[in-house]
Every structure is written in structure tokens, then in C-alpha cells.
Amino acid sequence: MTYFSKQKKSALLGLSSLFVLAACNSGSDIPVPPPAPPPPPPPSMVGFEVTVSNLTNAQPLSPVAVIAHQEGYAVFQIGSPATAGLELLAEGGDNTDLLAEADADSNAIASASGSDPIGPGNSETIAIEFLEADLSNARLSTSTMLVNTNDAITGINQLSLSGMSVGDVITQRGVAYDAGTEANTERAAHIPGPAGGGEGFNATRDDRADQVTMHIGVISQDDGLLTSDLTDQHRFDNPVIQVRVERTQ
Amino acid sequence: MRTLLLGASLLAASAMGATPAMATDFDVRITNLTHGIYYTPFLVAAHPEGNNLFVTGEPASANLRAMAEGGDIAGLLADVNALGATVNANPAGGLLAPGESTSLTMNTDGTSNDRLSIVAMLLPTNDAFAGLNAIAIPTEPGTYVYNVNAYDAGTEANDELVTGGGAPGAPGIPAAPGGDTGTGGTGAATADTNGDVHIHRGALGDTDLNGGTSDLDSRIHRWLNPVVRVTLTVR
Numbered sequence: 001m002t003y004f005s006k007q008k009k010s011a012l013l014g015l016s017s018l019f020v021l022a023a024c025n026s027g028s029d030i031p032v033p034p035p036a037p038p039p040p041p042p043p044s045m046v047g048f049e050v051t052v053s054n055l056t057n058a059q060p061l062s063p064v065a066v067i068a069h070q071e072g073y074a075v076f077q078i079g080s081p082a083t084a085g086l087e088l089l090a091e092g093g094d095n096t097d098l099l100a101e102a103d104a105d106s107n108a109i110a111s112a113s114g115s116d117p118i119g120p121g122n123s124e125t126i127a128i129e130f131l132e133a134d135l136s137n138a139r140l141s142t143s144t145m146l147v148n149t150n151d152a153i154t155g156i157n158q159l160s161l162s163g164m165s166v167g168d169v170i171t172q173r174g175v176a177y178d179a180g181t182e183a184n185t186e187r188a189a190h191i192p193g194p195a196g197g198g199e200g201f202n203a204t205r206d207d208r209a210d211q212v213t214m215h216i217g218v219i220s221q222d223d224g225l226l227t228s229d230l231t232d233q234h235r236f237d238n239p240v241i242q243v244r245v246e247r248t249q
Numbered sequence: 250m251r252t253l254l255l256g257a258s259l260l261a262a263s264a265m266g267a268t269p270a271m272a273t274d275f276d277v278r279i280t281n282l283t284h285g286i287y288y289t290p291f292l293v294a295a296h297p298e299g300n301n302l303f304v305t306g307e308p309a310s311a312n313l314r315a316m317a318e319g320g321d322i323a324g325l326l327a328d329v330n331a332l333g334a335t336v337n338a339n340p341a342g343g344l345l346a347p348g349e350s351t352s353l354t355m356n357t358d359g360t361s362n363d364r365l366s367i368v369a370m371l372l373p374t375n376d377a378f379a380g381l382n383a384i385a386i387p388t389e390p391g392t393y394v395y396n397v398n399a400y401d402a403g404t405e406a407n408d409e410l411v412t413g414g415g416a417p418g419a420p421g422i423p424a425a426p427g428g429d430t431g432t433g434g435t436g437a438a439t440a441d442t443n444g445d446v447h448i449h450r451g452a453l454g455d456t457d458l459n460g461g462t463s464d465l466d467s468r469i470h471r472w473l474n475p476v477v478r479v480t481l482t483v484r
Contacts, residue, residue, distance in 0.1 A: 078280050078478070079348030175396075176473065178284055184468060208469065211348045214282040216471040224455055224467060238473050 044132040047249030048161065052114065052142065053123035053242040055173075058233045060193055061154070061241065062093030062145040064114035065102075066126050068161070070137045072107035075157060076212040081205075082179045086212075089143060090151040090179030092192055092200025093117070098143060109134045117147065129249065136162050142174075142243060147193030148234045150186065151179040151207070152215045156243045164247040173239035176215040180207045186218065186228035195234055273358040275386065276482040279340070279367065280350040283476050285469035287346055287426040288369040288379065289320025290339035294329040295355055295362035301383050302328070302366050303446045309402040311417065313446075316368060317376040317402035319415030319423050325368065335362045344426050345369070357386070367397070367479060371472075373411055373425035373465060376402040377449045379477040392482050396475035401441075401449040409437040409453060409463035422464070429469055431458030437465075448474070 052064050067075070075098070076086055085097035095113055102108045110130040118124050130138070143155040154174045164170065182190065183206045192200035219225040222232040281288055294302075302325060303313050312324030326338050341351035357363070367381040381397050401407070405420065411430045412421025422430075437453050454467030 078282055079350060175475065208285065209348065213284045213348050214473060214476070216284045216469075217473050219467050219471070226456070238475075 045129050045249060046132050046135050046247065047127060047129040048140070049125050049127055049246045049248050050112075050140070050142065051123055051125040051244040051246075052118060052144065053244070054118045054120050054240075055242060056120050056146065056236045056240050058120055058195070059146040059148050059152075059236055059240065060120065061118040062089065062147055063095055063116060064118070064124065064126060064142055064144040064155075065089065065095040065098050066112040066114070066128050067099070067102045067141050067143075068109040068111070068128055068130055068134075068138050069102065069105070069141065070107045070109065070134075071139065071158075073102065073105050073141075075141045075143045075155065076177070076179075078213060079211050081210045082181050082212055086143070086153070086179060087151075087181040087203075087205075088201050090145055090153045091182050091202065093145040093147050094201065095143070109138055114144070118144070127248075138162055140245060144241070146176060146236065146240065148191055148195040148230060149193075149215075149218060150184045150190050151182040152176050153179055154240045159245065161245070161247070164245075166247050166249060169244060169246045171242060171244045174241040174243060175238040176217070176236060176240045178207070178213050178215040180209060180211045180213060181205045183207050184216075186220070186225060186230045188229035191229070195230055274354075274356050274484045276352060276354050276484075277337075277340075277365075277367075278350055278352045278480040278482075279345070280478040280480070281345045281347055281476075282478055283347050283371075283472050285347055285427060285429065285466075286374075286472055286476065287344045287372045288341075288477075289316075289344065289372060290322055291341065291345070291351070291367055291369040292316070292322040292325050292329070293337040293340060293353060293355070293365075293367050294334040295336075295357050295360075295365050295386060296329055296332045296334035296383075297361045298364050298383070298385075300332055300364070302368055303380060303382065303400070303402075305400070305446050305448070307445055309404050309446050313368075313378075314376070314402055314404040314417050317370055317378045318405050318417050318419070320370040320372070321415075322368075329366075333360065333362070335360060344372070346426070365481070367477075369477075371399060371476065373422045373427075373430055373470060374449075374452060375407045375409065375420075375422055376405040377452075378402060381477075381479055387481065387483050390483050392480060395479040395481070397477035397479055398474040399449040399472060399476045401443070401447055403441055403444045403446055406440050407438040407452075409465045410434050411464045425464075427469070429466060430464045431461070431466065432464060433460045434464040435460075435462050437463040
């Protein structure tokens with residue numbers, strides 16, 4: 001999409017310089033070297049800073065995926081199966097394939113990734129920019145894993161950016177979802193975060209239903225799930241993150 | 250330039266919106282967000298301002314109690330019909346399973362029904378219900394999202410025992426549509442300490458399907474708010 005916009009602009013420039021050349025030639029027989037075409041103006045960009053804060057007690061967040069997109073793209077739909085990219089993020093904290101899926105989607109505009117996990121109480125600011133021409137339909141979604149779980153994710157979804165002027169700020173809070181791709185065993189062997197150190201992604205889908213829903217929360221060994229390797233420290237309630245979006249350009 | 254144009258079109262939209270008294274035509278989409286909870290038939294009612302199906306901190310009405318304990322919306326339906334409400338009862342045509350959505354269209358043309366309320370019981374629970382409480386129906390065309398929380402009607406002890414008791418006053422949980430509850434529990438809670446409508450403290454459950462205190466499964470039947478998402482699309 002970005003590429004298409006640029007192409008269109010330079011094609012128009014090419015036409016107008018041809019027209020100038022033809023007009024000059026009609027007045028004289030001496031060939032005049034064509035004037036150097038003016039460099040195309042740099043495309044007008046918009047920029048946003050997305051600050052993700054971890055509100056939980058003891059659930060680090062995996063590096064955040066940030067996706068600007070139009071209507072028609074969604075990280076997930078409640079009641080539908082997670083994509084393979086979201087499964088990789090939700091089970092292993094790896095956002096690579098989710099971002100690749102977004103980049104391949106015709107409704108996506110731009111994407112960015114956080115650089116590090118975000119610990120409880122901490123935050124990270126991630127910049128994302130794209131052509132101003134795309135702003136009128138732009139929405140923002142983010143996704144990250146609560147890493148001391150089997151497959152809990154959180155984020156904001158479909159936040160409209162179109163009405164934002166430079167300096168405007170929108171703050172939203174996000175709740176925890178269950179990707180529905182892995183049973184919530186709460187066993188260390190299935191938890192990639194520091195509370196488990198176990199396996200992250202596994203392609204087997206063995207949750208009760210292969211669909212994204214809200215998360216019921218961590219039960220923990222301290223609240224009666226005797227096979228759990230998680231403690232009351234790993235429990236959480238909604239909201240689990242805050243996302244502050246500022247238009248900076 | 251873009252900003253100016255946007256400002257102009259916003260002005261035009263609000264000027265046009267000022268003429269009719271209220272939104273008259275909108276879609277309602279109701280999504281069950283939970284991992285393992287079913288909803289009894291929803292009651293969806295657009296009604297005049299100043300009316301509520303429930304008020305937190307106050308006792309439930311008899312008709313709210315019948316809905317919250319047994320999923321029976323007949324009494325509440327009569328209540329809103331008496332208000333001249335615009336009503337859709339049971340849009341899903343039965344239970345709404347985890348992850349499922351149901352949609353309906355409402356038209357309040359020629360009425361003063363500018364508030365929207367939506368209620369349904371959570372199964373399997375004793376007297377938990379999801380409630381959207383008399384929100385102002387937006388007049389500006391667009392899409393609006395509401396997250397709906399689970400309330401405790403405060404009318405029945407949360408013993409978490411699946412007994413079939415759904416009539417008002419009958420103890421126990423009327424049904425477990427997922428077929429994933431246990432039996433032989435001794436009873437989680439013996440009495441309601443708060444007899445008014447309040448935000449539900451959540452299900453307890455346990456992992457013993459043949460005993461323990463609760464017939465609910467803590468791995469399936471717990472929830473965190475919100476439990477329902479309502480999306481209004483105003484035309």
C-alpha cells in the first residue's frame with residue numbers, strides 16, 4: 001500500500017515533466033537539454049508513540065507487537081481460532097510470526113515491535129509511523145503475552161487513530177484473553193516465563209475449545225489447583241495493561 | 250487542509266444530528282466473552298430514562314430475581330412492556346455459548362426510548378447475571394462498544410451445587426449446559442452476606458468432580474470481568 005502511493009506520485013511527476021519538455025521544444029529547433037526533474041517531495045508521514053505499562057503483580061509481558069491497520073484486520077476475534085502467529089505469541093512470547101502475518105495482510109499499514117519484555121510496574125514506548133495518506137482509516141492494535149501463563153495475551157484492539165492531531169493522547173486499559181490454543185495446566189513445563197522456564201510454543205491445540213475468549217485468571221496452587229506450579233503471586237485481575245497512544249508527528 | 254476538511258464534516262454531521270430528537274435505528278451485537286459460561290435468553294430493552302432493571306446497592310426486584318436465579322425473563326419483559334419499551338426478548342433463540350455472538354436490530358422511531366438495558370443469567374451459577382444498565386443510546390452515527398460486568402443478584406447463597414433449583418427461592422444451580430460440572434459437593438457458601446445487587450465476587454469452584462465444596466470446576470467456571478461485550482452500531 002505504501003509502495004503503491006509512492007509509485008502513483010512519481011508517475012504523475014513524470015507526466016508533467018514530459019509536458020514541460022514538449023512545450024519548450026515547440027519554440028526552438030535547438031535541442032534543449034531537459035531540466036532536471038525536481039526531486040519528489042518526501043512523503044508526508046505521521047508518527048505515534050505507544051507506551052505499554054504492565055499493571056500486574058508478577059506477570060512479565062513479552063515484547064509487544066504494535067500494528068497500525070485498516071478495518072478488516074484484527075489480531076483475533078472472540079469465538080474464532082487464533083492464527084498460527086498469535087499462537088506462537090500467546091504460548092511462547094514470540095511476536096515474529098504475528099507481525100509477519102500482519103505485514104502480509106492487505107489491510108495492514110505498518111508494524112513495530114517492542115525491544116524487551118516489560119516487567120511488572122514497568123513500561124516501554126514503541127514508535128510507529130506511516131504515510132499521512134493512510135491516517136484517515138487507521139486503527140491501532142497491540143498484543144503481548146503474560147509469560148507466567150500457558151497462553152494468556154492482552155492488548156488493545158481497533159483503536160481509531162484517524163481523529164488524532166499532533167499532541168493528542170488516548171489512554172486505554174487492556175484485559176487478559178485466553179488464546180484457546182493450550183490447556184491451562186499451570187505446569188512449569190508449559191510456562192515459558194520465569195515462573196516456569198518450560199516449553200513455550202507447541203503446535204498441538206489442546207484447550208477446551210479452539211477459540212479466543214476472555215481469560216478466567218490463574219488459579220494457582222495456593223487456591224486449590226494442586227498440580228499448578230504457579231503461586232498466588234501470579235494471579236491477576238483486569239485490567240492488566242495500560243496503553244497510552246500519543247501522536248507525535 | 251485535511252484537518253480543516255475533517256472539522257467541516259464533523260460540524261455538518263452534528264448539525265444534521267441535531268434535528269431528530271434521538272437515534273432511531275441501531276444494531277446490537279452481544280458477545281459472550283467467557284471461557285466456560287453460558288447465558289440464558291437475553292432481554293434487550295430500549296426504554297425511557299429514569300427506569301432501571303436493577304440498581305447496585307439495592308435489593309433485586311422479584312422479576313430480576315427470577316431472571317438471575319432461573320433465567321426466566323417473563324416478569325422483566327412484562328415490566329419493560331409496561332414502560333412502552335422497544336424490546337427484543339431472546340435474540341439468540343436459546344442459550345449463548347462461550348465465544349458466541351448474537352445480533353439484532355432495534356428501531357425506536359416515535360418513542361422516548363433513549364436508554365438501553367440488557368440482562369441475562371450466567372450458567373452455571375446460583376444468581377449471577379450480566380447487566381448493561383440503562384446506558385444512553387448514542388445519537389451520533391457510529392460504532393460504540395460497551396464492556397458488561399457480572400453482578401450477583403444477592404438473592405441466593407452461592408453454594409455452587411448443581412441441583413436443578415431454578416425457581417426463585419430454590420437453592421442451587423438450575424443447569425450446567427456445558428455438562429462439565431461435578432457432583433457431591435458439600436456447598437461453597439451457605440448464605441449471602443450482601444443481599445443487595447453487587448458486582449459478583451466470582452465463582453470459586455474446585456478440581457474435585459466427585460466431591461469437594463463446589464460442583465463447579467475452578468479451571469472452567471471462573472471468570473474475570475467483563476463477561477459480555479455489547480456493540481451498538483447507530484445508523
